[in-house]
Amino acid sequence: MSTSLPGLAARLAGRPGAVALVESRKGLSRATRRGELVGHCHHIARALHDAGVRPGHRAVVMTRDAHDLTAVCYALGLLGAVPVLIEPRAEVGRCLQDVAPDVFIGEPAAQWGRRALGWGRPHVRISLVTGDSPLPAGRRLTTRTPADGIPLPRAGGPAGDGPALIAFTSGSTGRPKGAEYRHSTLAGQLDALTTLMDPRPDDVLLAGFLPVALLGPLLGLTTLAPAVNHLAPARTPPEELVGPLLEHRASIVLASPAVLTLIARHCARHGITLPSVRQILSFGAPLRTALAAALRGAVPQDAELLSVYGATECLPVSAIGDHELRASRAAPPAGHAGTCLGRPLPGVRARVLDADATGLGEIAVSGATVSPAYHARPDADAVTKSDTDDGVLHRTGDLGRLDDEGRLWFLGRRAHLVTGTGFGLATEDIEATADTARGVRRTALVGVGPALCQLPVLCVEPLPGTSRAAVLAAVRAVLKDHPEGHRVGALLIRRGFPTDPRHNSKIDRLRLAGWAAGRLRGRGR
Structure with a gap:
């Protein structure tokens, strides 16, 4: 059977009694153990197959429920189908034109939007509704029923390094594009994140960004999904972040600077410390030293604060700790103004293309974490992708330099x-x-x-x-x-x-x- 998400069965098979996912909202928590999650995935995969989902089908999954997103994407992987993730506030209609999905799986609000705005016409042939709210017309997909022991049909999709996932960019700097991940791309990302986090058996990962819930269980981590406002993360009530973090003793926090700012301010305002936190990974925008200092006031002295650089098409690329970041800011090498991004991670090669006399040019990345192509966008591939001896080289659109120590420096977007x-x-x-x-x-x-x-x-x-x-x-x-x-x-x-x-x-x-x-x-x- 195909497992589009790399090593899915093997990664989830161990420690069936350990907690895979904790959803927290308004002081209430709901835990799903690893064995239960496997059962849910097999039940969903059976239901998807009965609904007509087949290997190679592209299936949009649009839900804000961490369990449903995770279990449905894993189930699609078991069938050899390809999950498609689209930002809810992106140009959804144009994204669906690009991806031409066979299947649309979404919570009621997403299904109402699809019907009202005509998303996916005429491509969507199978429509399934998740969640417990009143239904639009469509077939319900139950996501929390254990498997009934009936074996899944064998996936007949192509073997090898085929498509595993399509993740659309946010569209913050242009039209959203669907980055294709192959099995090896996801495996490379998991390996890189393992290098960054060095996960321990008792770690709890707080996911400040919904898709992180997909990766946490595959990393062997108990993944805590707080009630982040995924349509406007900066408007999340901070107690919905700090309360679960304290209750479940989160040891790793992965979030954007906007979410981390909420945590830091809430802790400072109420005199709260976070003794369980051993690592914070900031991503989505450069970590400013002022925010790092505010976070330092809440976490143990030996906690690691990392600013992680990457993009939907290549994540992660590099990382830098807050102490080195502060030192680089205080005394940057000659000609290296901007923000230091640290050294590329093992297996990732960064270059600066079309550099001027000062060494400033466009950052380009190759390695196992790099998406090889955009889905149905040969125009974008022609501009950003090229084949090299190190694999596909992706132009990021970011301006930067490399210093004598091999560290990347970020100067902003080329378009800006x-x-x-x-x-x-x-x-x-x-x-x-x-x-x-x-x-x-x-x-x-x-x-x-x-x-x-x-x-x-x-x-x-x-x-x-x-x-x-x-x-x-x-x-x-x-x-x-x-x-x-x-x-x-x-x-x-x-x-x-x-x-x-x-x-x-x-x-x-x-x-x-x-x-x-x-x-x-x-x-x-």
Whole structure:
């Protein structure tokens, strides 16, 4: 039988009495043991087969329930079908046009949306509803019934390193694209995460991002899925994060800076410490030293804080601890402004392509963790993928450098480069300096006007309770010490930046630039 998720049966077969997944919401927890999860997967796989799901079918799975997402994706893997994950707030209709799914499995809200907006027409032939809410028209898929002992039909799909999963990008920097993962891609990601986490039998992983619930049990970890607001993570009530973390003694926390900020602030506000935490992995956007310092106030002294770099197409790529991050910020090597991303992980090779005289170019990655292609997007493959002796090389769209120690430095997205008359400003170059100013929560550099003659505008989000004038003065002071700081043509205060829907950490610069242009026009009247 095919197991599209690598080594699924073997990875889940051991320790059947150990807890695989804990769902927590409003103070109530629901645990699923590894043996129970295997039983649920086999029951779901039987139901999927009876509904007509076959090897090679592409099946969109859209639910915010951690158990249902995990069990359904595993069951699809058992059948040799290909789970498809799409960001609920992405351009779902266009994503479904790209992937042409045979199957749509979703909670009632997703099914209502599919019917009302015509998602997946005319491709979807099998529609199944998960969850306990009132149903739209469709067949219910029961997800928590143990297997009845009836053997599954043998999957007749192609052997070898075939498609295992399609994960769509968030679309925060352009149209969402479906990154194809093969069996070897997922296996490479699990190996890389194992290297990063060094999991122990008694570890509990708090998943601050829903798809992490898919990987946690395969890593052998008890995975805690708190009630994160997956449509707006930064609006999650912090007690829904910290309460379960304390109750279940989470030892590893994997979350975006927006979610980690909620945890850090809640702990500081209420004098809470997190004695069980031995490791925090921040992903989705660079970890700022101020947030790292706030987290340090809540965790044991010997806890490890890692800023992890990667993307949907290549995750993870590199990591850096907060102590090295702080040291790199205080004394960067000559010509290496921006944010240090650390060294590539074992098995991952990073290069900088099309570098200028300073070594600044586009970061490209090859290795076992790299998605080999986008689904049905040969245009995107032509721009970002190339074959090398190290396998597929993926252009990330990120600007960066490599220093003499083999560490990557991040300077921002290539698409976000602010180009004025005779100069170009990389966003992370300016922001990494401006964010150190007293009273600043974060900053964002955007360009106003047409390319090659843009006005660089720095938007500043102050900390609550700070003086507007004092914050602007502090930013101007730190920019004076930056060699390109004099090129910033305007400073604008804005309380709250538009961000990506997935992590609430990446700034939506297109919207912010439009707002800045409007403010500057208003000033001129």
